[in-house]
Amino acid sequence: MASQPVTASPLRVLEEELGMDVTAAKDTAEVSAEGAYYLEQVSITETSEDDYEYEEIPDDNFSIPEGEEDLSKAMQMVQERTADTQILEQKTVLPSKQAVPEVIEDFLCNFLIKMGMTRTLDCFQSEWYELVQKEVARLGALGNVPDVYTQNMLLESENKSLKTDLKHYKQAADKAREDLLKTQKERDYHRMHHKRIVQEKNKLISDLKGLKLHYASYEPTIRVLHEKHNTLLKQKMLTSLERDKAVGQISVLQATLRHMEIGHSYHAPHVKVSSKCERGNASEGPTQRSLREAKEQSKYKAKMKENIKDSEFPSDMQPDQNLYLCNENISPAKFDYKLNDIFRIHELPVSCIAVHPHKEVLITCGEDHLWKIVELSKGNVLFTGFGHTDWLSDCCLDNSGSKMATSSGDSTIKLWDLFKGNCILTFEGHNHAVWSCTWHSCGDFVASSSLDTTSKIWDINSERCRCTFYGHTDSVNTIEFFPYSNILLTGSADKTLSIWDARTGKCEQSLYGHMHSINDATFNPKGHIIASCDACGVTKLWDFRKLLPIVSIDVGPSPGNEVNFNSSGQVLAQASGSGVIHLLDLKSGQIYKLMGQESEVNTVVFSHNGESLFSGGSDGTVRTWS
Template sequence: MAAQQRTSDSPLRALEEALGMGLAAAGDAEGTYYLEQVTVTEASEDDCEYEEIPDDNFSIPEGEEDLAKATQMVQEQVTDTQILEQKTVLPSKPVVPEVIEDFLCNFLIKMGMTRTLDCFQSEWYELIQKGVTELTDVGNVPDIYTQYMLLENENKNLKNDLKHYRQAADKAKESLLKIQKERDFHRMHHRRIVQEKNKLINDFKGLKLHYASYEPTIRVLLEKHHTLLRQKMLTSLERDRAVEQISGLRTTIRNVEPGQSYQASKIGVVPDCERERAPEDPAQRGLREAREQNKNKTKMKDDTKDSEFPIYMQPNPNQYFYKENDCPAKFDYTPNTIFRLHELPVSCIVMHPLKEILVSCGEDHVWKAVGLPEGRVLLTGSGHTDWLSDCCFHPSGNKLATSSGDTTVKLWDLSTGDCILTFEGHKHAVWSCTWHSCGDFVASSSLDTTSKIWDVNSERCRCTLYGHTDSVNSIEFFLCSNTLLTASADKSLSIWDARTGKCEQSLYGHMHSVNDATFTPRGHVIASCDSCGVTKLWDFRKLLPIVSIDVGPSPGNEVNFDSSGRVLAQASGSGIIHLLDLKSGQIHKLVSHENEAHTVVFSHDGESLFSGGSKGTVRMWS
């Protein structure tokens, strides 16, 4: 085997490659092999050979100076010699001898070269026994192959990392292109928006100038409109007086005596007695008698059902007006009692005009009459098929009108608690109802953008008020008059003549849906609240706004004055009751409701205040 290594280098190279490949697989080889104990002896220091340094270039210079230089050169040469000797003695690197024969055996076993293995083992051990081959002369297994494998693994890892980095770079490139496209799109969109904004600004400026040119004309027309309204009101008053005079003359003529028929004929009126004395044949007499009988049969019926709006109404302080408080206005209300009356939210609370009785309506389809201050339930009315929205007492206090989401208005007899009349005609839910001061008419407002006036005697709708463009949320009669006030979701208030059904005036100023509007007890101020919490006061005589109070953003659900007209209470969607002092302008807050407050009302003497909320309870403040 040594002869083969001396004659050819290629087998040695193949063997070295096999050594590099087999280092990692030596332990995995299958089969059995044998090992012999070998004693490794250390080499003696006497066996080391040293090289002699030739002194061909050594020369001794002449002179003292040359002698010093020569001494220095000799010392330098001695130093160099010692350094070379130290380098020769020092070992290069501690190495661990490898059992080369074990590696070869493992490699041949792994490759399945059993015959070569047998030949190798027989020849190898034979040489060892003869002492021809020494283990120290074989040398160590070179580690270049191990380094090669490590570098190859590192190269593979770097290639995998390169592949991942390329994929990440491709994804980043795609994301960059996508972001650039989105940037270009948003940039173009921004430019377009800027152009549209500039165009709208220019249009707005033009419209503003155009509006400014019309503003003087509108002011002149508005003044003419107010002048015509005043003239119309004066004309209507004169007309009512003339109608009253004519009705008085007709009554006088009917009551004139037979001897005075001649005088009545002079003024152009012929009494019925003179007409009856005119000559007529039997057929005409029979026809006239039959007509009179039929007229007499229906006269009583017609008189009981048909109602006329009163022309002049003198207010009765004992019936319609509450006694004004001479005491200072009260603002320091504290929660006193909680009445649990309904299973669902309370929508309305009203006070009896003459007694200490409170009526509450709820979304549980019933209304309840409660005695104060105990809170004992006196009556319960059920008949509506949907939630109740509002209720109102008859001026005498013996009847109650209720409105509901079932599109009906019902009248109730408070002595028995029974429903005595139902008005049907609205197409959608009815939000509010109110009695006329004479007690013969009930007005209602609905989600169908209309309001209706119902005749209690004829049991029919006398008039439908058209004009609002959205839900009519509130309606109220001005005390002892034929004037109606409505508040609508179209952000306006309207004043109507109930006799003609025409809108006399509209009040604009709210920016949101108007939820409620009411008169002061004296009637010269109107209060209204909208769905953004803004409360406005209006001068009813001049039909102009007075002041605006913002207590939002929670909606204002209802407003009511106390009997003195100085304190205005607002029920807020935040559960807070706001009390506005109309004299000083201060706002006081009553906090007790956990949820939304829907309604609020003062007692007759102003010492107590009642509020209803979404929990189905009525709170008494005193």
């Protein structure tokens, strides 16, 4: 086995540490019976202290203080120093390759043989094998011989991993720095924005306080003016009644005088014309005669057309004259409606449903340009009406149930004879689609509202537009006559309700309160309450006598498409865009929901006795609830 060079032999080290004369001990060594060497006598020679020079090693970091407290502190310092030393040893000493005790033994033996130290070799071998035989278990705990190359490799790999981690940490730090700068900029921006909002808020608060003070100073004046306004309205209503009576008397006198004048004026001209004709017949040819007859016929038609009078608005009926309102056969309010039948009537959404006043039929209008008469019992379509060139928006029946008016997206209003099923009259005058139409109680007038921001009243007898109402700034979505009166109610997309006098065309009052476009508005049967709904699902009730809001109900955010009262006026139904029909009990204020419509509910109407409810949806179906 090749020997490995070492720096010093173990005996030399022992000799230097103990300072004894090993050569003198060699003479006294003897061999035991078992062949092992041992020392019988060892002499240690002490030299003079003058032969050695000791160098002081200053230790400024360690000192033993005096006293009991100082002694405890010193012990604590020693323990801390020992713990630090152990930590350093754990960090610096790295594991080497697997320990092989035989390698150390061979190294020492080869070294002693090479140096010719046979007696030292024999002594080492005797002690070594004795330890091997007696303390075999402790040989594995002697520790490992550190390998410098292995340590360098481990340190190099550790260094590389640390450099990689450092690179990642630098990248993360750069990214965090960028994010921090960005966040700081956003913080500064939002801080400035917040300061600006706070300033604007404070300014608005101060302005609001000033306006409140300013408004408070006008409240007494407004209260007095409001009382005067109510008084003037009452006086105006009384004056209008007296005026209507006077106008009726004057119209009777004028008609009598006109008949007398017409009777006197037709005799003399007739004689003159006949005499002229008799004198000129002899000299006229056939061509001249035909021209003369055509001229006379056209003059006669123009004169007859001039003789057609405009219909006169009737005077407002008294409550005891309104037979419908005094009907005692009205059933009590009902809320437990259940889905009974589903009829598929139109191919496109149903826009309007009207109940015939005397027959068990429904009239439905759809966006497929058609209106249909439907039997209630089986849902059979009895008649289909054609004529409009665009979608139908609304329909209404007169009190007799023999005529119907329809409004359409083709900007026209058509009148229909329900017994014959044909169109008897078409009104043209609106510039855009017509949203709604309503029939006057007397049956001589039809009112319409349009997308062109105007409303019109059409005279059925003279076949012309009697009046155009201007005032709304956006589309007029709904229109309705006050029952048995000349008062009109309109609702517009400009979020206002307006009350008009149909005879003068003037706006008497505007109601403000809705925050969104008004889709529908109606009177209750008694006429003292107005109900309106808007595009955000808010339904409002108004006192028509005081012209003040009563209550506001929000069932949104789906739009409210239509509202209708039952015959008793105690229940209000709202058709919602969410497919739900809301029923409002005006006495208790409770809201009931009818679920079952699979699509948007566009229209809802009660039967005359209040036992049934009919709804039309955007899927083209009509559903009956009872």
